[in-house]
Amino acid sequence: MVKIRLEISYLPGVEDPEATTLHHNLGILGYYSIESVSMLKVYEMEFSEDEETAKSMAKIVAESILINPVINSYKLIVLGE
Amino acid sequence: MDNGRTPTFSGSIPIRNSDQTKLMNLSRDMGLGLDIDEMIRLRNYFSSMGREPTETELQAMGQAWSEHCCYKSSKIYLKKYLSNLKTPYTVLAMEDDAGVVNVTGDLDYVVKMESHNHPSAVEPYGGAATGVGGILRDILCMGSQPISVIDSLYLGNGRGEVPEGYLNTHFTNSHIVAGIRDYGNRVGIPTVAGSLHFDQNFEGIPLVNVGCVGVIRSKDISRSRVSSTSDILILAGGKTGRDGIHGVNFASRDLEKDDKESKKAVQLGNPIIKEPLIKAILEANSRGLIAGMKDLGGGGLSSAAGELCLAGGSGGEIYLDRVLLKEEGMKPWEIWISESQERMLLAVKEENVETISGIFEVWGIPFSIIGKAVPGKRMKLFYRKDLVMDLSLNFLTSGPIYSKPYYQRNSRRNFMVYLMDPKNLEEEIMDVIRDLNNSGKFPIIRQYDHTVRGNTVVKPFAGNPNMETHTDSPVIRLDNDSTYGVALSSGCSVNAMEINPYTGTLWTMARAFRNVLCSGADPHSVVDALNFGNPNHMGVMRQFVRSLEAIGEFCRYFSLPVVAGNVSLYNHIGKNNIPPTPNILIIGVIDNYNNSITPDFKEEGSTIYLLGSSGYSLAGSQYSRSRGKEAGFLENIDLEELSRFRKLILKYRDSNMINSIHDISTGGLLVALLEMSFGSQLGFVVDISFISHVRVLNKLFSESGNRFIMEVKNGREEDFEEAFKGVLIKKIGQVGGEDAVIVNDSQTIMNRNIRSLREIWERGMENII
Numbered sequence: 001m002v003k004i005r006l007e008i009s010y011l012p013g014v015e016d017p018e019a020t021t022l023h024h025n026l027g028i029l030g031y032y033s034i035e036s037v038s039m040l041k042v043y044e045m046e047f048s049e050d051e052e053t054a055k056s057m058a059k060i061v062a063e064s065i066l067i068n069p070v071i072n073s074y075k076l077i078v079l080g081e
Numbered sequence: 082m083d084n085g086r087t088p089t090f091s092g093s094i095p096i097r098n099s100d101q102t103k104l105m106n107l108s109r110d111m112g113l114g115l116d117i118d119e120m121i122r123l124r125n126y127f128s129s130m131g132r133e134p135t136e137t138e139l140q141a142m143g144q145a146w147s148e149h150c151c152y153k154s155s156k157i158y159l160k161k162y163l164s165n166l167k168t169p170y171t172v173l174a175m176e177d178d179a180g181v182v183n184v185t186g187d188l189d190y191v192v193k194m195e196s197h198n199h200p201s202a203v204e205p206y207g208g209a210a211t212g213v214g215g216i217l218r219d220i221l222c223m224g225s226q227p228i229s230v231i232d233s234l235y236l237g238n239g240r241g242e243v244p245e246g247y248l249n250t251h252f253t254n255s256h257i258v259a260g261i262r263d264y265g266n267r268v269g270i271p272t273v274a275g276s277l278h279f280d281q282n283f284e285g286i287p288l289v290n291v292g293c294v295g296v297i298r299s300k301d302i303s304r305s306r307v308s309s310t311s312d313i314l315i316l317a318g319g320k321t322g323r324d325g326i327h328g329v330n331f332a333s334r335d336l337e338k339d340d341k342e343s344k345k346a347v348q349l350g351n352p353i354i355k356e357p358l359i360k361a362i363l364e365a366n367s368r369g370l371i372a373g374m375k376d377l378g379g380g381g382l383s384s385a386a387g388e389l390c391l392a393g394g395s396g397g398e399i400y401l402d403r404v405l406l407k408e409e410g411m412k413p414w415e416i417w418i419s420e421s422q423e424r425m426l427l428a429v430k431e432e433n434v435e436t437i438s439g440i441f442e443v444w445g446i447p448f449s450i451i452g453k454a455v456p457g458k459r460m461k462l463f464y465r466k467d468l469v470m471d472l473s474l475n476f477l478t479s480g481p482i483y484s485k486p487y488y489q490r491n492s493r494r495n496f497m498v499y500l501m502d503p504k505n506l507e508e509e510i511m512d513v514i515r516d517l518n519n520s521g522k523f524p525i526i527r528q529y530d531h532t533v534r535g536n537t538v539v540k541p542f543a544g545n546p547n548m549e550t551h552t553d554s555p556v557i558r559l560d561n562d563s564t565y566g567v568a569l570s571s572g573c574s575v576n577a578m579e580i581n582p583y584t585g586t587l588w589t590m591a592r593a594f595r596n597v598l599c600s601g602a603d604p605h606s607v608v609d610a611l612n613f614g615n616p617n618h619m620g621v622m623r624q625f626v627r628s629l630e631a632i633g634e635f636c637r638y639f640s641l642p643v644v645a646g647n648v649s650l651y652n653h654i655g656k657n658n659i660p661p662t663p664n665i666l667i668i669g670v671i672d673n674y675n676n677s678i679t680p681d682f683k684e685e686g687s688t689i690y691l692l693g694s695s696g697y698s699l700a701g702s703q704y705s706r707s708r709g710k711e712a713g714f715l716e717n718i719d720l721e722e723l724s725r726f727r728k729l730i731l732k733y734r735d736s737n738m739i740n741s742i743h744d745i746s747t748g749g750l751l752v753a754l755l756e757m758s759f760g761s762q763l764g765f766v767v768d769i770s771f772i773s774h775v776r777v778l779n780k781l782f783s784e785s786g787n788r789f790i791m792e793v794k795n796g797r798e799e800d801f802e803e804a805f806k807g808v809l810i811k812k813i814g815q816v817g818g819e820d821a822v823i824v825n826d827s828q829t830i831m832n833r834n835i836r837s838l839r840e841i842w843e844r845g846m847e848n849i850i
Contacts, residue, residue, distance in 0.1 A: 013323055015407065017351035068248060068256075070204050070347050 002054040003079040006043040006062055014071045044079070051078060093133040096124050111136075112327045113143030119481055126476060137414035137462060137469045141383050141477065144327075144418045148650060150380045151480030154616040155648040158626050162633035163643050171606070171642040177305040178219045178376060179295075180644025182606045184565050184670055187299040191225040194292035194571070194610045194666050196649035201260075201289040203347060205253045209260030210350035211422050212291040217270065218376030221359055222425060224303035224366040225295030228536055229557045230265045232275040233571045233610075233664045234258075235288035238517055239849060241281030244654055253287055255850055260350075261291070262528040267352035268359070271537055272529035273555045276572030279517040279849065280706075282660050286652050290610040290664040294567060296559045301366060307393030307454040308372035312428035314386065314399065317441055317448035318358045319423030321382070322407030324348045326419055354423045354446075361444035362425060370437045373428035381420045386452075387460055389426060391474045396459040399452035401469070413464035428454065487622030491581070498710040500699060500778060506830055510751060511841060513782060518703045519748035520845020521759075522551065531555075538566055539600055543679035544760025548839070551756060553599035553744050554669065556677045566674030568602035570594075571666040574746075574784075577701035577715055579660045582624040584715040586631035586663055588701065591718045591787060593667040594639070595744040598727060599789065601678040601734045602669030607636055609646040609665055614658025616650045624661035625650075632663065638720050639727075641667075676735050680743035681760025682816045687740055688793045689765060689814045691750070691772055692805070694722060695786025697779040703747050704782035716785040723787045725808050738801050740792040749782040751823070753790050758821060759839045766822040767814030777825045792816060 010016050016039055023037040043066070047054035055076060062074050096104065104120035107113075115123070123142055127134050134142075148154060167174050172181040172189055179193035197212030213230055220227045234257060237243070237250040265272040270293075307314075324347065365371050373393060375385040382404070390397040401416045411419075429437055434450065441448045455461075460477065462470035503509035513519055523542070531540045539556035542549035554570035570593040578585035590607075597604045609632060614621040636643055652659040671677060699705040700713025733739060745753045750769070758765055769780050793801045802810065821838055823831040 013408075014347065015322065015324060015349060015351065017349055017353055020351065021353040064249060065252065068204055068206075068252070071207065071349070 002047045002049065002051050004045050004047065004054055004058045005077040005079050006045065006058060006066070007075045007077065008041040008067055008072050009038065011071055011073050093135055094139060095133050097128045097133060099124065111139060111143070113139060114147055115143055119146055135469050137417055138472055140414040140418050141470060141472065144380055144383050145387065145477050146480040150384055152648060153481050154483050154485050154650060155625065156482050157484050158629050159648070162629040166633065166636050166643045168640055168642045171644060172299070172302070174642050174644040175646070178222050180606065180608065181223060181297070181302060182642070182644055183299070184559065185563070188559060188563060188565060189297050189299055189302070190559065190567055190668065191220050191223045191295040191297055192292065192606065192608055192668055193219045193645045194231065194290060194608045194664070195219070195647040196610045196612055197289045197291060198287065198612060198649050198652055200347065201257055201287055202285065205248065205256035205287070206260040207347055207349040209257040209289050210264040211348050212289050213261055213264040214350045214352065214355055214422050215378045216291045216293040217268065217355065217359070218378065218425060220293045220295035221362055222303065222305060222374045222376040223295065223297065224301045224371065224374065225297035226363055227270045227293050227295045227359070228534065228559070229274065229294045229569065230270050230272040231292035231294070231569055231571050231666060232261050232272060233290040233573070234275070235278045235280070235283045235575065235662055237284035237287065238279035238281050241284035243285045247285040250284055251849070257287060257289055258525050258528060258850060264350055264352045266530045268355050269533050271531050271533050273531050273537055273541060273557060274569035274571055277522050277525060278573070278575050280575060280660065285654055286659050288612050288652065288659065288662055290612070292571060292608060292666050294557070294569065294668065303366055303371050303374045305375045305389060305392060306373045307389055307395050307428040310395040310454050310456040311431065312372050312454040313431055313434050313450055314397065314452045314454065315427045315429055315437070315448055316382070316404060316424060316451045317427060317446055318425050319351060319354050319421055320405045320407045320447060321416055321419050321421045321424070323411060323415055323419065324421055326415055348422050350422050357444040358423060358425065358446055361440050361446050365437050365440050370429060370433040371427055372430055375426045377420070377424040377426060379420060381418050382416070382426065383418045385426045387474055387477055389428060390454055390460065391478060393428070393454065395454040396457040396474060397452060398455050398461045398463070401462055401464045403449050403451045405447050405449050413462065413469045417462060485616050485622045486619055487626050488619045498700065498705060498713045500705060500708055500710060502776070502778065506777065510781070510831055513704060513748060513751065514755065514838060514842050515845040516703060516707050517845055517849060519752045521843045522846065523843060524846045524850050538674040539677045539679055544681040545762065548759070548762060550681050550760030552679055553596040554602070556600050556602065556671060556674055558674045564673040564675065566671045566677070568597045568600040568669035568671055569666065570596035571664060573662050573664045574701065575660050575662055576703060576706045576711060578662060579711055580701055580713060581715045582661045583627040583631045584717055585661070585701065586628040587635055587718045589663060589665050590632065590635040591723055592744065592746050593665050594723060595787060595789065597667050597669030598730050599678065599680065599742045599744050600669065600671065601676055602671035603731055604639065604641060604667050604727070605670040606668050607641050607643045607665060608668070609643060609663055611646065611648045612652055612659060612662040612664065613650055614653040618658065621658055628661055628663045635720070639724065678734065678739060678742055680741050680757050682757050682763040682765070682792055683740040683761065684795055685763060685817045687795045687816045688798050688812060689767060689816060690791045690793055690801070691788065691811045691813045692791055692808060693726065693786055693788035694719065694809045695783060695788055697773045697775040697783040698785050699779055699783055702749060702782055702784040704749065719787060722808065726787060726789070729805055729808065733804050738794055738797045738804070740794050742789050742791050745788040745790065746784055749784050751781040755821060755838060755842065757790060757792065758835050759842065762819065762835050763816050764818040764820045764822070764835050765814055765816050766818070768824045769813060770824070770826050772811055772813065777830060780825065
């Protein structure tokens with residue numbers, strides 16, 4: 001069994017309204033030193049395959065179902081067995 | 082001849098001595114999207130001025146002359162068929178950012194519809210969300226409070242092939258819906274009306290048409306122009322970034338896979354800034370502080386500032402370094418043409434600048450004074466100490482107008498279609514009920530907030546809680562002080578359009594018209610969002626022209642004004658053009674919203690009548706489309722009959738005779754009857770033997786003609802027949818029981834429990850969203 005973490009983030013230049021609002025409001029609350037806020041979407045998937053197969057499967061799932069390459073980038077991290 | 086000052090900006094781009102190849106390379110490399118004739122015109126213009134253009138000037142021209150901004154392929158035909166469609170109650174039609182129509186006294190509504198197809202194909206969530214954001218700003222910039230968002234979606238059904246490099250259908254569909262939901266719900270404006278159509282021809286090329294209605298008092302209308310040559314220009318709302326650069330250029334040409342330009346044009350939209358922006362603008366407007374206003378949509382500051390000044394008979398001076406930016410290092414041309422969302426440009430009298438600044442500060446809206454209107458007709462841009470653009474506004478807005486050729490005759494061969502009788506009619510009926518286009522649309526419409534602001538009188542569904550049915554056209558009350566409301570119906574008969582663009586458009590118009598009547602409102606004005614394929618294709622241009630002709634004819638017949646509209650072309654992938662899809666929004670006015678009618682059956686024992694005539698052809702129906710037989714001869718629409726229905730329904734609406742009305746459209750008589758029944762779980766017994774001599778398939782599933790089903794109150798049948806004797810009516814059955822029973826020629830063709838049928842109907846969309 002292999003556990004893989006998939007982190008989806010926005011590409012640079014894509015403004016995420018939720019993160020922007022959060023950043024703005026943290027400023028209002030007095031946390032001035034926060035320079036930026038960004039939000040990621042994280043999936044953790046367990047595979048009953050070996051690492052290589054699991055990784056390639058996770059890649060297919062990410063690219064064809066979970067992300068839009070126009071706005072998102074993603075990272076696959078193997079968390080171990 | 083222009084004698085503008087030669088810019089001191091070092092970024093001049095030599096074009097005066099360029100040949101055609103160099104010009105085209107330049108257009109491509111800079112992403113201008115201009116073709117060779119347009120580039121030659123630019124070259125000649127700057128040759129006559131005796132100087133080279135700057136980068137900003139070329140980019141501004143590319144944007145101003147794009148299809149999206151200057152309607153170069155469609156303008157000539159729009160003028161020919163849709164001009165002079167005004168009525169005495171039309172306040173503003175096709176002049177400013179949105180149409181304004183008077184209801185009564187000083188109460189007006191503001192309306193506009195636009196397509197956001199290309200952005201939604203590339204980034205469904207952001208494309209759809211910014212579609213909603215953009216249309217809200219169009220309404221807002223008239224000074225009006227938005228009261229309802231309308232969305233008509235045309236999506237793939239998962240049965241066609243999505244070309245490589247395009248997003249899969251499920252991803253596209255669910256993200257488009259999520260975009261509309263998130264923006265509309267967060268900004269606090271109800272998403273009330275709209276339509277959904279699924280077809281494999283929209284695979285990879287979804288259409289997202291978003292509309293908005295607002296309410297305003299006549300005295301508060303803000304025009305999209307400066308009021309004098311000394312107005313101060315304020316840019317308020319979101320900051321300006323590199324996002325959305327070249328959005329219009331990319332919307333004005335073919336979608337290509339892995340399109341680099343398209344990636345820069347993507348934005349997600351920010352409803353959280355929009356909500357206070359709406360509040361601040363409305364407050365400033367009600368205090369008379371705004372002299373003119375324009376929203377920044379496709380074309381960005383370039384379009385907005387140019388049009389605002391030109392319409393007010395002035396020129397402008399803008400200091401680009403005063404624009405608030407999201408990121409460092411933006412070039413002047415990027416600031417000028419960026420299409421960043423959530424921005425409004427205001428013309429304000431100098432003495433009001435301080436007060437209006439105070440309002441923006443209270444609401445936490447970023448803003449900056451970016452320039453002023455000046456006498457003359459030139460737009461001058463400064464960046465730091467440099468003059469980066471100095472162009473005549475007349476030249477900037479004198480985009481080319483093409484009279485694109487079109488086929489005079491229909492190239493499509495029509496032939497009669499004969500659909501074989503199914504082996505098992507009852508199974509066939511079940512298939513029709515679960516068909517994607519006939520089934521319940523709850524999985525999508527329940528995601529939208531329909532009731533926020535508390536003015537929704539008739540929701541998109543009606544009936545018993547959690548067991549509702551769809552309504553024909555939702556009704557929104559305009560304000561708290563009067564009983565006036567508006568009924569909204571938007572959509573397109575795509576199946577009919579595929580057969581005949583002229584008659585198909587009449588079907589579309591008549592359907593929206595009937596829907597509005599079904600709510601008890603009087604059709605009042607029309608807005609169109611015209612979606613077509615590649616205009617360089619003569620067949621597509623023929624569809625476009627024929628469709629416009631039909632809109633013109635219909636509106637003239639019923640004296641309806643076309644008050645706003647939008648054209649979206651180049652909706653195609655390679656040779657695959659979308660079906661012609663003129664989305665029509667008809668706004669009806671109801672003098673007392675308490676008397677609105679909903680389609681759910683109300684009373685056990687009441688009588689069911691079928692109203693209206695039809696040839697019962699299956700051409701243009703969802704049934705024949707789902708059986709792969711989309712050809713045939715489309716029946717014409719009897720406008721005279723429709724006009725009689727308009728008079729009768731409105732006359733007898735409040736006579737306590739009509740329990741419910743429903744229009745027969747997608748799915749035919751069968752689906753219409755079931756939908757009325759699903760709302761109340763009251764069954765019916767209907768005999769369709771005598772409605773026509775045609776086969777049972779045609780009786781059940783034909784969508785042609787102007788037909789309604791009416792539930793007449795128990796004991797009022799004689800009065801009803803007397804009142805409606807001027808039109809064709811047939812008594813077909815009674816409401817009652819818990820089963821749907823349909824009899825034809827003494828044979829029971831269906832006898833099923835309503836709840837079990839409803840379950841099938843409700844689950845039709847299960848696999849698509």
